[in-house]
Amino acid sequence: MGLPRPEELISKVNLKKMPSRWWMDTLPVEFKPGFYCYGAKGKNLEYVNFPNARDFHVTDEDWRLPDDWKKIVIEGIKQRIERFRTFHVFMDICVRCGACADKCHFFIGTGDPKNMPVLRAELLRSVYRKYFTTGGKLFGRNGGARDLDINVLKELWYYFYQCTECRRCSLFCPYGIDTAEITIIARELLNLLGLNTDWISGPVANCYRTGNHLGIEPHTMKSTLEFMCNDIEDITGIKIDPPINKKGAEILFVTPSGDLFADPGIYNAMGYMMLFHEIGLDYTWSTFASEGGNFGFFTSMEMAKRLHTKIYEEAKRLKVKWIIGGECGHMWRVWHQYHNTWYGPVDFLEEPVSPITGTKFENAKSNKIVHISEFTADLIRHGVLKFDKSRNDNLIVTFHDSCNPSRGMGLFEEPRYIIKNVCNHFYEMPDETIREQTFCCGGGSGLNAGEIMELRMRGGFPRANAVRYVHEKFGVNTLANICAIDRATLPPLMDYWVPGVRVSGVTELVANAMIMKGEKERTMNLRMEPLPGKEEE
Template sequence: MADITPPAYRSIPIIPKLIPGAMEGKGPFVATDKINEALGFPGHLVDDWHDKAIAKMGDLLTRFRSLKVYMDACVHCGACSDKCHYFIGTQDPKNMPVARQDLLRSVYRRYFTLPGKLFPKLVGARDLTREVLDEWHNYFHQCSECRRCSVFCPYGIDTAEVTMAAREILQSIGYGQKYSLEILGKVHKIGNNLGLPAPALKDTLEGLEEDVKEATGIDVLFPMDVKGAEVLLITPSADFFAEPHIDSLIGYAKVFHATGTSWTLSSMSSEAGNFGMFIGNYDQLRQAALRIRQAALELGVKRIVVGECGHAWRVAYSFWNTLTGVGDGADANDRFAQMLQKQLDHRYKQPAHICEFTWDMIEDERIELDKSANDNLIVTFHDSCNVARGSRMGDYPGGQFDIPRNIIRAVANNYVDMDPSTTHERTFCCGGGGGVLTDDLINVRVKGALPRMEMLQQVTDMQKVNFMACICAICKTQFTKVMPIYGFDRRMVGGVHQLVSNAIVLGKNK
């Protein structure tokens, strides 16, 4: 770690000069035979990878309109070219969203379009060679699927969709990424990304009950597998033991306690994060999500609430209804979805974000808050990319920006926003999302954090900010690792519910 130096801040945030080849390399570790086969992918690169890859691309083009339209529609206008945090931090031109897409598009043109078949040089089409394959593996793992480019594209081209397709092609020929595929294996086998088995989870939760009792004198419960509970909490498994994640978990439990809400965790479905999205495989995405459906049905819960996690909230908010029926509005003859939807209480949003839950409780004055508990902090908020650009909270577009900020303002006296060119829908990814949060990509992670670090530095210098709240397990892990390299104290990062936990007054149930 010591030999990693962060890129220098830009004195004026101008667009960097290109350094071709700056991030060339082997990319992340490749999944082993065992990891691949557990998920049904070929153990290692298959002999006829060329034909298999092209066939897979053809298959995806007929199943995903996004990919089909995005392969055709790009006009190389350059609107996205300076919008990616990995490009800004690395200056490698292949990290410009358009150039990243072109790694795939060039092959699409060669095999699926007439001009590419006839005049490949003219339209920038190229054969799929081993070099191209290696390039895909390298550069499609320097994308966090954060969707910032899609905000600025005049056709809404979302590089995340292209990255997902490229990764899906790679793993279908046995060339997938170790980190993401290994984690998916753990989810299928054990029920969470960390491979934390039920007894260990139980122990952890009991330990937490003791800790909170010691700190507050109150019996705040962390229930697991309670049938008939009202709320099923699905939270990223990092919340169970990682710092600072765990402080937010305590925050959720305190909110449930203070509002008298009966709730439970599930040991078989103890994970909100869904790496199936990262690897662009619908079946994996669906299988991982079905665990939540199963837990909800078995426990007979009325509500499903999701903890602080960015890509997970996108999957929950945008995809769960499609994948599992967690939501509302299924057709009357849709037996699969109706089975679950009949059980859920539709006076509430299904699923709900923990911030929606807490904000409702604050608005209803169901919890008592002592803001002065956070007076030692000057707080700013980092909009997590997939919450900002791939989901919503509350009843109106943009609620995902207001609700977390409303909560922070309700529990703390000192709040400032970072530069508006880097918040709300324009927020930068932390640099670790979408399957990049692994030590074999630490160089990518450090460089990708640059734009966020610049703006954090600005508010720490000007407004003495000393706490950056976020609502994502990956953001929290990434920042605690990367911020010390930029000279920040790692304890500056924490969850929104960590602040809630500080301020909430227990023992006065209303």
């Protein structure tokens, strides 16, 4: 990776030392390798009809912007001020109390003051002031306003692609100013100029075409699932035939495509199938709605809406009654807070009722989507499932609350309840790092690209630090979570900071402990490793 050793990496960070020059004077911004994603490719942008599509290279002096780029941005700001009360209010009321400053994992990990949420917002706010407020027009720099020029634009790009939209700052802000919202809007503005990253625009284009970020085509998806089922048969002796695009199924199941592709997500996907098979659920996968996640959310609201529509369209086409969503972070932020507004009213589906336990999911009665953890917790509560917890006895588990379900939804107890029921060894990380105060994995909002590994390791430091604490104190070796991005970003983070801790989805733990009807005596876990007590001598 070319990264310094962990101790060296963090020893250079000093949260109390600020640069001698004022932040408006530190332009142009220096694009440090490892801190910025590669620029978007023209073809990807073009595929989804983004404006100013072209190959964009971050380090180029000339970003080949349209001539009227300034007007576009300022018009864009104006439009968004009129459209989003959030943006409008947040631009006006910040008092710069600094409560958010040390809440941001990127600030803690980098010590770069512009990663303080307040200053990140201020980058855009200074432009807003210049063009939209009397004070800014009148007093210029002394009024905290500055002209929009190419260096400012570059700075905006650099820092708004260093925010994972985790909303931790928003929690502590006395006025609830949500830097995620500001980042979303700033990225929309940048996308008006075609200034995206490859890591986001690629999946967006994929998702538009194939239904999922990874570009998995329908037949590949089927064979992937079947491949998993073969493994399941090896482990449990039970043959599962996953239903795909099955019309008239009761439930449509959608999970992020990360679960279909890479380890450790695939174990989770196996877990879903085992769980559904065990309870005899009438459900179906969809090859078109094969992605719960939504990288469009990291470009613009419009793109997010364009990508998400397929879920309900597919539900309508397959004539299911309701939808279960798999473990994912930003997917659930979008599904929980935006879906219904974008697509509703969802009157062609039925209010979700668990066919197994009869529980009505009151909290999803309008948009008809239930989180897999809510669903599973309900099953466990009703004693539907039987577990052999000792199968997870070699795992000393802690739970990482993903930012989006935490601060955009409030899903805390369900996964914990599940883990408690399937694992014997569960330990919490310190209070200030879990639940609503949870720290980001460092790779959300499309920042899990390989080229920004240093930024990710720095941004993930607060999370890793808390894991290291329980690792050292209780010997924790498993970091459970309910997010596909986490499953992708946390393993390298753990390898770097806390070697010896592996990452696991919650459903994987469930499936591993679950005693299935008619299963053979298990000797392996889902990862085909020997179960505790079953190691070959």
